[in-house]
Amino acid sequence: MLPNEETVMLKIENLHARVEGKDILKGLTLSVNPGEVHAIMGPNGAGKSTLGNVLSGRDGYEVTAGSVTFNGVDLLSLEPEARAAAGVFLAFQYPVEIPGVNNTYFLRAALNAQRKQRGEKELDSMQFLKLVREKLKIMQISDELLHRAVNEGFSGGEKKRNEIFQMAVLEPKLAILDETDSGLDIDALKQVAQGVNALRSSERGFLVITHYQRLLDYIEPDFVHVLADGRIVESGDKNLALKLEAQGYAWVNDKDPALTGASA
Amino acid sequence: MSEAQRTPFVESLLEAAAQAQLPGSGIGWLDAARRENLDAFVAGGLPDTRMEAWKYTALRALGQRRFAAGDAQASTRAIEMDRYALAGIDGPSLVFVNGVFRQDLSRADNLPAGLTLQPLSQVLKGDAEPLRFALSRHYRDGGDVFARLNAVLAGDGVVLRVAANAKIAQTVRLLFVGAPADAALASHVRQVIELGEGAELSLVEQHVATDSHQNLGTQVTDIVLRQGAKLRHVTLQDASDASTLVRHDSLQLDAEAHAAMYALELGGSLVRHDLHAVLAGDKSRLDTGGVFALRGRQHVDTQMSIRHQALNTTSESVWRGVADERSRGVFRGAIVVAEGADGSDASLSSKNLLLSAQAEIDTKPELEIYADEVKAAHGATVGQLDERSLFYLRSRGIPLAEARAMLTAAFCRAVFESLPDEGLREHINERLMAQLPSA
Numbered sequence: 001m002l003p004n005e006e007t008v009m010l011k012i013e014n015l016h017a018r019v020e021g022k023d024i025l026k027g028l029t030l031s032v033n034p035g036e037v038h039a040i041m042g043p044n045g046a047g048k049s050t051l052g053n054v055l056s057g058r059d060g061y062e063v064t065a066g067s068v069t070f071n072g073v074d075l076l077s078l079e080p081e082a083r084a085a086a087g088v089f090l091a092f093q094y095p096v097e098i099p100g101v102n103n104t105y106f107l108r109a110a111l112n113a114q115r116k117q118r119g120e121k122e123l124d125s126m127q128f129l130k131l132v133r134e135k136l137k138i139m140q141i142s143d144e145l146l147h148r149a150v151n152e153g154f155s156g157g158e159k160k161r162n163e164i165f166q167m168a169v170l171e172p173k174l175a176i177l178d179e180t181d182s183g184l185d186i187d188a189l190k191q192v193a194q195g196v197n198a199l200r201s202s203e204r205g206f207l208v209i210t211h212y213q214r215l216l217d218y219i220e221p222d223f224v225h226v227l228a229d230g231r232i233v234e235s236g237d238k239n240l241a242l243k244l245e246a247q248g249y250a251w252v253n254d255k256d257p258a259l260t261g262a263s264a
Numbered sequence: 265m266s267e268a269q270r271t272p273f274v275e276s277l278l279e280a281a282a283q284a285q286l287p288g289s290g291i292g293w294l295d296a297a298r299r300e301n302l303d304a305f306v307a308g309g310l311p312d313t314r315m316e317a318w319k320y321t322a323l324r325a326l327g328q329r330r331f332a333a334g335d336a337q338a339s340t341r342a343i344e345m346d347r348y349a350l351a352g353i354d355g356p357s358l359v360f361v362n363g364v365f366r367q368d369l370s371r372a373d374n375l376p377a378g379l380t381l382q383p384l385s386q387v388l389k390g391d392a393e394p395l396r397f398a399l400s401r402h403y404r405d406g407g408d409v410f411a412r413l414n415a416v417l418a419g420d421g422v423v424l425r426v427a428a429n430a431k432i433a434q435t436v437r438l439l440f441v442g443a444p445a446d447a448a449l450a451s452h453v454r455q456v457i458e459l460g461e462g463a464e465l466s467l468v469e470q471h472v473a474t475d476s477h478q479n480l481g482t483q484v485t486d487i488v489l490r491q492g493a494k495l496r497h498v499t500l501q502d503a504s505d506a507s508t509l510v511r512h513d514s515l516q517l518d519a520e521a522h523a524a525m526y527a528l529e530l531g532g533s534l535v536r537h538d539l540h541a542v543l544a545g546d547k548s549r550l551d552t553g554g555v556f557a558l559r560g561r562q563h564v565d566t567q568m569s570i571r572h573q574a575l576n577t578t579s580e581s582v583w584r585g586v587a588d589e590r591s592r593g594v595f596r597g598a599i600v601v602a603e604g605a606d607g608s609d610a611s612l613s614s615k616n617l618l619l620s621a622q623a624e625i626d627t628k629p630e631l632e633i634y635a636d637e638v639k640a641a642h643g644a645t646v647g648q649l650d651e652r653s654l655f656y657l658r659s660r661g662i663p664l665a666e667a668r669a670m671l672t673a674a675f676c677r678a679v680f681e682s683l684p685d686e687g688l689r690e691h692i693n694e695r696l697m698a699q700l701p702s703a
Contacts, residue, residue, distance in 0.1 A: 084661035096656040100674025114661035
């Protein structure tokens, strides 16, 4: 079950991070290969969203120890836009509404900015529209979303689907889904999962961060990791998620020496 | 008034007034008006910041500067008109270079029926009587110092009339080009605009520069809309970053008239714009909107006043300001609903973005209501770009500078969304993106 060191795409080693002076990640180690779907589960406050934010480069997260390499590059030294260009995509738990910026304009600017950073030729509007139409079909999304401002007035389900649609257009190597299931009813959840599954490929890795097992009924993970108090305390296959669902997170805390010993 | 207060500024303009050979001199009432305003200008000098209307704009440095009387080459300078073209706007136009009318660059032949469009210099050589009311104004408020100056020295400008019920399909364009001369010079433009009953007009006014210059420009505009007339007026102020520009607009709306006044302030070192409107007739309506986007050490001060003076009048004002680096933006919006102006509906929004710790924005909405049954709302904010939005854009690969420009342009764009002319909206967006921080 251990990833092959030769092909590893994302390698997180002994990662420590703090937010507003508070230690959140306390020695997290994890590797993701292309083609693999890793689920990160854990109780509230375990550091799940912090992990997504640290990997995508959000301000306010201070890495105090450890390293993250992405295809051999020191990911933590890159600006957020450079991480995106390198192929890291974060699907936000709370996608931001940006009034006045048209969704299509935004996506084209994003794609071309990434291409430019990678030294690739930018797409003209015809090429871009062709690409967008293909992706809309895969995602089964109406093109009406394209004509609106980014996420403005979108329902919870529309926002999450828009995240996955962006992922489809930007074609990242690593997609981090931060509690993508939160706030979704079962129909919306299925639609989002369907979109994610359509994007699974042997070249793309996924980090699916979630509190509930529910999402994993629809996005079947190759690996499940339990995150508690800032580190991974248990790893397994999809059956681990079922165990968590049945038993809750209480047993996790018993496994964590940090919680029985020193306090924060 | 003591000689001690005759600053170099006042001295240089007095010299200009003494030398000036203005069109229309010899017309008794005009000579008298010029003389009265000159006396008031000399007596009052430049106001200081103790005067409320100039509280945030100090004129001390301007007072120490001298301006030459005019540009001897204004009528022959080569101008690359293509640089200032606006897509889709190729109708009638008047072009001025350093305040002087340029027939060769203008398009004022074969005008549509009902449209009168003439340079003031020509009108003053003929029958000036129809302008008597506008040009006899005596600016009694010491704060109107530049209007006084303009009344003394303006020898050119725009006379625009639309006959009753004439609906002019093509947008009329007024282009003011500033160009560097041997010395910093002052030019003065006077505009008189009247739309007859039921007339309709769309007007675009551009202020541009061939190259950086330190000139002073003053402009005074009187606009009257007769019953049921409709005017859309868009000003694109893209003047030289080293120039001083003062515009003073007065607007009167008769019953059921509707004016939409927009301003985009991008250029200038020291810019002042006064917009004073009176909703004089029942059911008249005024929409105003403006954006200033500033950088370097630019200083732009907009002073707007709207007076609701009749029944069931409406005004809606949407202003946005952005200040980067060490720039300073000032907005004052005063709305007065006079006694008896029942059924008035007034709203004013002023939202502002500070992009740098050294920039400053002062915004001051004021509401005075003396009538009953009035709907009025105003709000003003000064804030910064939303960090969450910035990160969202960056997380998708958009570099920080571009993300900032994108969010800032979006913030400003709301003002111009209701402009029906897509080419104009596009132009505004492009200019905003170019002006906003990208490095």
